[in-house]
Amino acid sequence: MERSSELSSWLPWAAAALAVSLLYLLAVGWRRRSTAAAGCRRRLPPGPPSLPLIGNLLSLRGVFFHHTLASLARRHGPVMMLKLGLTTTVVVVSSRDAASEAFTKHDRRLAARPVPDALRAVGFSDRSMIFLVSSDERWKAMRFIHATHVLSPGGLAAARAVRERKVRDIVDYLRRRAGTEVDVGHTVYGGMLNVLSGAFFSADVFDMGGEPVRGGLPELLHEIVEVVTKPNVSDLVPLLRRLDLQGMRRATARRFERVFHILDGIIDRRSADDKVKHGDYLDSLLGLVSTGKISRDTVTIMLFEVFAAGSDMMTVSVVWAMAELLRNPAAMAKVRAEMEHVLGGKEEDIDEDDAARLPYLEAAWRESMRLHPVGPLLLPHLAAEDGVVIGGYAVPRGSTVLFNACRTVGIGNTAARVRVAAAQRACRPRSWTWPRGS
Numbered sequence: 001m002e003r004s005s006e007l008s009s010w011l012p013w014a015a016a017a018l019a020v021s022l023l024y025l026l027a028v029g030w031r032r033r034s035t036a037a038a039g040c041r042r043r044l045p046p047g048p049p050s051l052p053l054i055g056n057l058l059s060l061r062g063v064f065f066h067h068t069l070a071s072l073a074r075r076h077g078p079v080m081m082l083k084l085g086l087t088t089t090v091v092v093v094s095s096r097d098a099a100s101e102a103f104t105k106h107d108r109r110l111a112a113r114p115v116p117d118a119l120r121a122v123g124f125s126d127r128s129m130i131f132l133v134s135s136d137e138r139w140k141a142m143r144f145i146h147a148t149h150v151l152s153p154g155g156l157a158a159a160r161a162v163r164e165r166k167v168r169d170i171v172d173y174l175r176r177r178a179g180t181e182v183d184v185g186h187t188v189y190g191g192m193l194n195v196l197s198g199a200f201f202s203a204d205v206f207d208m209g210g211e212p213v214r215g216g217l218p219e220l221l222h223e224i225v226e227v228v229t230k231p232n233v234s235d236l237v238p239l240l241r242r243l244d245l246q247g248m249r250r251a252t253a254r255r256f257e258r259v260f261h262i263l264d265g266i267i268d269r270r271s272a273d274d275k276v277k278h279g280d281y282l283d284s285l286l287g288l289v290s291t292g293k294i295s296r297d298t299v300t301i302m303l304f305e306v307f308a309a310g311s312d313m314m315t316v317s318v319v320w321a322m323a324e325l326l327r328n329p330a331a332m333a334k335v336r337a338e339m340e341h342v343l344g345g346k347e348e349d350i351d352e353d354d355a356a357r358l359p360y361l362e363a364a365w366r367e368s369m370r371l372h373p374v375g376p377l378l379l380p381h382l383a384a385e386d387g388v389v390i391g392g393y394a395v396p397r398g399s400t401v402l403f404n405a406c407r408t409v410g411i412g413n414t415a416a417r418v419r420v421a422a423a424q425r426a427c428r429p430r431s432w433t434w435p436r437g438s
């Protein structure tokens, strides 16, 4: 009797498990058949065999994701396909030619980004320049504003005086602490935030030398970047998204609300005092709001995105360059000698033009970025439409497309100075190998 009641309590669970397994096998079978049928018409990229439910996750263990992808690419080729979890298809582009083909022939089709679940918090991804789909009118408006006001030669020139002043603040701060221990990362991060906030709304958000403000903009930005760069099960198994099992969407929501509150306060104060012109980006953006070209909310989002995208990137690059110079005394000695030779006696009025006269410093900076690229996989791209063919392989619609930059540097003119052979070694960064010259 006891046994039969035990059995009957297990029966529904066993039936449910069987039903789920059958459904899964049917779905996989159906998908294989449809993929095979589609494969007759279009050749899909090769890749390692994937397991049910988890796909290729087990093949992706390793300290650095881009190193793991680079070694898989050596086996499967410069355009390879992986499955992450249940539904995410990833196409990894790992050669300069394939990347060049993708960016020149399919730039528009690949312009969208897959949205990490944590960034869906408070509807952020539906308002974001980075995550909106490229067919959205707001996407076009925001990119146009970036290209014409923020990153245009005119926009950059207009903010030059602010940049120089803020960099001087960092140097003065370090000079005052000569001979004492300094947290370079913290100082550079704060300094870079002030470079951006100075250019955007003519104010400092970081008190150089002061105590870090708990819950202030720098801390919140840093925390958001930390949360969204961690792996999230909601991105691997979208069925579980609603549950937000790791609480990452909730964590970003709390921080977004506080960041937007701070930025809104800055914008409101400026709007209330619109008689005084500061000549910064915020003035230009509010000008566009008053003519109805963008909404007030867009201004908040744009300010947030450049802070979040710019501050960590610049800090990490500078900190690595400093670390590499410290552990390569010969290179450090050459940098110092060059600076003394070129800038000797020009302590107070060093400006951006001087950077062009420091080729060894620039080479050292490039070498450091080659060894430690801050975004070795760039930001993931999304194949929003069919029709993307890279290296003869069709990229299925909805796939995430990753560019493994340590295998692809050398595209276009900007990277012309980086020797491709040296760049390929970035996948196995061991030591400072270049520059040797003076």
Ligand code: HEM
Binding pocket: 129, 130, 305, 306, 307, 309, 310, 311, 313, 314, 317, 374, 375, 378, 379, 380
């Ligand atoms: C050393 C400094 C920097 C490095 C190494 C760097 C690197 C990168 C990389 C690799 C990407 C991804 C590109 C792609 O997926 O195609 C990116 C995107 C982006 N960066 Fe930077 N960045 C730096 C500084 C900045 C600064 C100062 C700003 C803002 C003023 C900024 C704003 C952005 C934005 C808005 C995006 C997203 C663009 C998009 O969705 O198309 N970055 N950055």
